[in-house]
Every structure is written in structure tokens, then in C-alpha cells.
Amino acid sequence: MNKIPVFNGYVRQDGKVGVRNYVAILPAVVCVNEVVEAIVANTVMTQGIIHHQGCCQTPPDLERTTDCLIKIGENPNVGAVLIVSLGCEGVDTDRLEAAIRATGKPVERINVQELGGTSAAIKVGLDKAQSLIMQIANIQRTKVDMSHFVIGIKCGASDTTSGIAANPVIGYVADKVIDMGGTVMFGETTEFIGAEHILQRRAKNETVAKDITRIVTEMENRVKAIGVDMRRGQPTPGNIKGGLSTIEEKSLGAIVKSGTKPIEGVIGYTETPRGKGLWIKDSPGREIELLSGMAVGGAQIILFSTGRGAPQGFPVVPVIKICGNPLTYENMKNDMDINAGLITLGTRSIEEVGEETFAKLLRVADGETSKGEAIKYSKSMDFYMLGPVI
Incomplete structure (x- = not known):
């Protein structure tokens, strides 16, 4: 009798199963891509979602960008999420954070303008990314x-x-x-x-x-x-x-x-x-x-x-x-x-x-x-x- 294949995945709180265990660093807008890249360059287990949307778009496309970022955060290969906001983007960052948090994944958010600029945001972002990494690093694979x-x-x-x-x-x-x-x-x-x-x-x-x-x-x-x-x-x-x-x-x-x-x-x-x-x-x-x-x-x-x-x-x-x-x-x-x-x-x-x-x-x-x-x-x-x- 043929053996039915299984795979070893990361079972998430929402029941989805991932094959990778990343902290996704999500820029809410193109303007903060450099902040995201700096955080990713200085951490392990992180991946930056470097897109070019989030501002000066029609309302349907701003809604679409928000939806896409939510779904990337919900992807089962993502174990935790750090949202990087500029502070004046068209993306609905409150909805973005709430939707991903509802999956049970750890979520953090930083605001570049509120923190006093790029260098300050990178420093805070690194600390928050490190915290998220530590929260998911010990998740073990399970046969499914x-x-x-x-x-x-x-x-x-x-x-x-x-x-x-x-x-x-x-x-x-x-x-x-x-x-x-x-x-x-x-x-x-x-x-x-x-x-x-x-x-x-x-x-x-x-x-x-x-x-x-x-x-x-x-x-x-x-x-x-x-x-x-x-x-x-x-x-x-x-x-x-x-x-x-x-x-x-x-x-x-x-x-x-x-x-x-x-x-x-x-x-x-x-x-x-x-x-x-x-x-x-x-x-x-x-x-x-x-x-x-x-x-x-x-x-x-x-x-x-x-x-x-x-x-x-x-x-x-x-x-x-x-x-x-x-x-x-x-x-x-x-x-x-x-x-x-x-x-x-x-x-x-x-x-x-x-x-x-x-x-x-x-x-x-x-x-x-x-x-x-x-x-x-x-x-x-x-x-x-x-x-x-x-």
C-alpha cells in the first residue's frame, strides 16, 4: 500500500499551515521602503515586502493595497509582522494591524514621523523586530x-x-x-x-x-x-x-x-x-x-x-x-x-x-x-x- 505523503509545517493559531517561519516587515507605503530594508539587513528570519504603492492612488487601489498587505500578513509562511508606517499614507494602517492581529500572530507597528525620522525609526524597528523574532523562533514543525x-x-x-x-x-x-x-x-x-x-x-x-x-x-x-x-x-x-x-x-x-x-x-x-x-x-x-x-x-x-x-x-x-x-x-x-x-x-x-x-x-x-x-x-x-x- 502506498504511503500517503505528509509535510512538516508550522501550524498557526488560525489553522493555516506554513512551510517557512518569517517575520514579515510590511511597509504601509513606498516612502518607508528604505527603513524596511535597513531593518531586514540587520536581522535574521525577516523578509521585507518592498512594494511601490500606498499613496496618491485612487480609493479602490488604496483599498486593494491595504487588502494585499493584510493577506501577505495572513500568509501561513509569516509567523509575525512588523508594520512600518510613514504616518500620512493612504493605506488604512489601523485596519491592516487589526486584521493581522485577529489571526493570533504577534504584530507591532512603528510610525516614522512620530518617532522623529528615519534613523530613530530604524533603531526602534530593530528592537521590535528582534522581539518578534524571539516570540516565534521556537515554534516547531508538525506533521500535517x-x-x-x-x-x-x-x-x-x-x-x-x-x-x-x-x-x-x-x-x-x-x-x-x-x-x-x-x-x-x-x-x-x-x-x-x-x-x-x-x-x-x-x-x-x-x-x-x-x-x-x-x-x-x-x-x-x-x-x-x-x-x-x-x-x-x-x-x-x-x-x-x-x-x-x-x-x-x-x-x-x-x-x-x-x-x-x-x-x-x-x-x-x-x-x-x-x-x-x-x-x-x-x-x-x-x-x-x-x-x-x-x-x-x-x-x-x-x-x-x-x-x-x-x-x-x-x-x-x-x-x-x-x-x-x-x-x-x-x-x-x-x-x-x-x-x-x-x-x-x-x-x-x-x-x-x-x-x-x-x-x-x-x-x-x-x-x-x-x-x-x-x-x-x-x-x-x-x-x-x-x-x-x-
């Missing part, structure tokens, strides 16, 4: 089953090998995680265009099918509203050099990473899945906003396929890179975790590399570092905004 697992999936710097090797591997793993009771999110709405009818066939019901059409239409209309089309932006120049000629062709390869399971629903950028199984997150294709959206959605780990070589990670969520191009893998082997290029060469099957990737997923969940984590390539992030800076 796969029903607690939430993964995000992504493809970037794609070429022709992405759709035939790396993305099918992620689809294999996504199906396996769901069969074991876990949750999978995929997004990149831009890369559904021309293939949305295929996703609709897997929709759980007619409402979900209509939601898939809706988000694709909204994404197309955003581009049309400024009087241009998507070419050069999607597919990117790198995609085209890698052999992808149209957004439809790119989409056909991109959706393969979602596997074969029914789509339970469509969630907004700031939302988390409303149950187990496979969920679409309405989100753009660019790495920094997509990775952030997966962390906002509660992902513990992100599987990221690439053909030309995309090395980005994320501050509080390990990112595992699966490379479908054997030449890229050899050229960038210190960034790539899994060589799916062996499928392209015909020496390994999708199932074999899928099992290798699943085993890596469990090891990373248990504490093994991804290659990006090992070299601290983990700062690329920002939030997906709807309106202009004003």
Missing part, C-alpha cells in the same frame, strides 16, 4: 496531511519548450496535489486569451464558465481602453525569440500547467480560494504582480516554469523553478531547480519529471531551500493595481 497544502503556479520567460515540457510537469503535480486534498491556484488571465473556451469546458458549473469569459473580456478591454493592442507586451519579445508567435499559441501552452481537474471558481486578485481543488486567480502575466497575487492567496510554495530562464523568487514564499529548455537549464543551472529539458530531449517522461518535482515540493515544504532562496533572489514583488497614480 496534504489537505493543508496550497500551491500557486506560474510560467514566465516562456518558449516553445514551456508548453511541451515544463508546464505539463506542473500540471501533473497540480493534479496530484488536488487528488490528495490540496488546493492549487493558477492565473495569468492575459494568457488565457484564445484558449478560454478550453478552460470553460473544465468549469465546475455555468457560473464559473461565465466568470472565465468575464475576466478575459475585462483584461482585453483594459488594453483596448488606451487605444493599443497587446503585441510586444504579450507575447513578449523574449517569447517570440523563443518560438511563440501569438498570444493564442502562448495561451495554449500556458493553460497546460493547470492540469486536468475541474475548475472550482474564479477569485479576485486579493481573494483566497473558497475551498479545496483548482482555482483561477484573476491576475496579469508579469512575474512581480503574479507571484504577489499567489502569496496574497495563501500559497505556501509556487511552482514556476520557464524556457528562456526566469530567476525571480518571492520574499515569503519559496519558488521552485522548472525549466523545459535543456540549453537554458545548463546555462542557468544555479537558478533552475528541475531539469524538465530531459523531456524535450526524450530521455525522461512527463510522469518521471513530475514525480521528481513533487518530491522536491515536499522537501522544500519540509525546509529544504530552493535555488532562489539559497542566493536570496527573493525580493521581486509588487501589487497589481487597477488605476493610475494621481
Whole structure:
């Protein structure tokens, strides 16, 4: 009888389970990023959420930024949170603090203006960060089953090998995680265009099918509203050099990473899945906003396929890179975790590399570092905004 996999995670007071145990240093606004970076540079177990929002935005985007920061603080890989406020930002810092505190996690907040400026805020911030680190440092890992697992999936710097090797591997793993009771999110709405009818066939019901059409239409209309089309932006120049000629062709390869399971629903950028199984997150294709959206959605780990070589990670969520191009893998082997290029060469099957990737997923969940984590390539992030800076 096959043994059912488990992983060793950090069980939080709200019942979520993390695979890392970080103190997240959250800037309420772009203006205090340097304070956050100084605190992170002088502490262990901390990760800065260096974004560029929080002021001079429309009210819906200020609300969205607040929601994103709350959800990052709620992510199970975060054990405690230090909020760094300037004092005049548009983000609702009271709501931010109250929502994260409601999870049972330790939370502290500093205000740069009230403390007398940058140097004073860094000193106080270091003391508060140290206190938070000490409060969570002794939390032990506990064995839990796969029903607690939430993964995000992504493809970037794609070429022709992405759709035939790396993305099918992620689809294999996504199906396996769901069969074991876990949750999978995929997004990149831009890369559904021309293939949305295929996703609709897997929709759980007619409402979900209509939601898939809706988000694709909204994404197309955003581009049309400024009087241009998507070419050069999607597919990117790198995609085209890698052999992808149209957004439809790119989409056909991109959706393969979602596997074969029914789509339970469509969630907004700031939302988390409303149950187990496979969920679409309405989100753009660019790495920094997509990775952030997966962390906002509660992902513990992100599987990221690439053909030309995309090395980005994320501050509080390990990112595992699966490379479908054997030449890229050899050229960038210190960034790539899994060589799916062996499928392209015909020496390994999708199932074999899928099992290798699943085993890596469990090891990373248990504490093994991804290659990006090992070299601290983990700062690329920002939030997906709807309106202009004003």
C-alpha cells in the first residue's frame, strides 16, 4: 500500500499551515521602503515586502493595497509582522494591524514621523523586530496531511519548450496535489486569451464558465481602453525569440500547467480560494504582480516554469523553478531547480519529471531551500493595481 505523503509545517493559531517561519516587515507605503530594508539587513528570519504603492492612488487601489498587505500578513509562511508606517499614507494602517492581529500572530507597528525620522525609526524597528523574532523562533514543525497544502503556479520567460515540457510537469503535480486534498491556484488571465473556451469546458458549473469569459473580456478591454493592442507586451519579445508567435499559441501552452481537474471558481486578485481543488486567480502575466497575487492567496510554495530562464523568487514564499529548455537549464543551472529539458530531449517522461518535482515540493515544504532562496533572489514583488497614480 502506498504511503500517503505528509509535510512538516508550522501550524498557526488560525489553522493555516506554513512551510517557512518569517517575520514579515510590511511597509504601509513606498516612502518607508528604505527603513524596511535597513531593518531586514540587520536581522535574521525577516523578509521585507518592498512594494511601490500606498499613496496618491485612487480609493479602490488604496483599498486593494491595504487588502494585499493584510493577506501577505495572513500568509501561513509569516509567523509575525512588523508594520512600518510613514504616518500620512493612504493605506488604512489601523485596519491592516487589526486584521493581522485577529489571526493570533504577534504584530507591532512603528510610525516614522512620530518617532522623529528615519534613523530613530530604524533603531526602534530593530528592537521590535528582534522581539518578534524571539516570540516565534521556537515554534516547531508538525506533521500535517496534504489537505493543508496550497500551491500557486506560474510560467514566465516562456518558449516553445514551456508548453511541451515544463508546464505539463506542473500540471501533473497540480493534479496530484488536488487528488490528495490540496488546493492549487493558477492565473495569468492575459494568457488565457484564445484558449478560454478550453478552460470553460473544465468549469465546475455555468457560473464559473461565465466568470472565465468575464475576466478575459475585462483584461482585453483594459488594453483596448488606451487605444493599443497587446503585441510586444504579450507575447513578449523574449517569447517570440523563443518560438511563440501569438498570444493564442502562448495561451495554449500556458493553460497546460493547470492540469486536468475541474475548475472550482474564479477569485479576485486579493481573494483566497473558497475551498479545496483548482482555482483561477484573476491576475496579469508579469512575474512581480503574479507571484504577489499567489502569496496574497495563501500559497505556501509556487511552482514556476520557464524556457528562456526566469530567476525571480518571492520574499515569503519559496519558488521552485522548472525549466523545459535543456540549453537554458545548463546555462542557468544555479537558478533552475528541475531539469524538465530531459523531456524535450526524450530521455525522461512527463510522469518521471513530475514525480521528481513533487518530491522536491515536499522537501522544500519540509525546509529544504530552493535555488532562489539559497542566493536570496527573493525580493521581486509588487501589487497589481487597477488605476493610475494621481
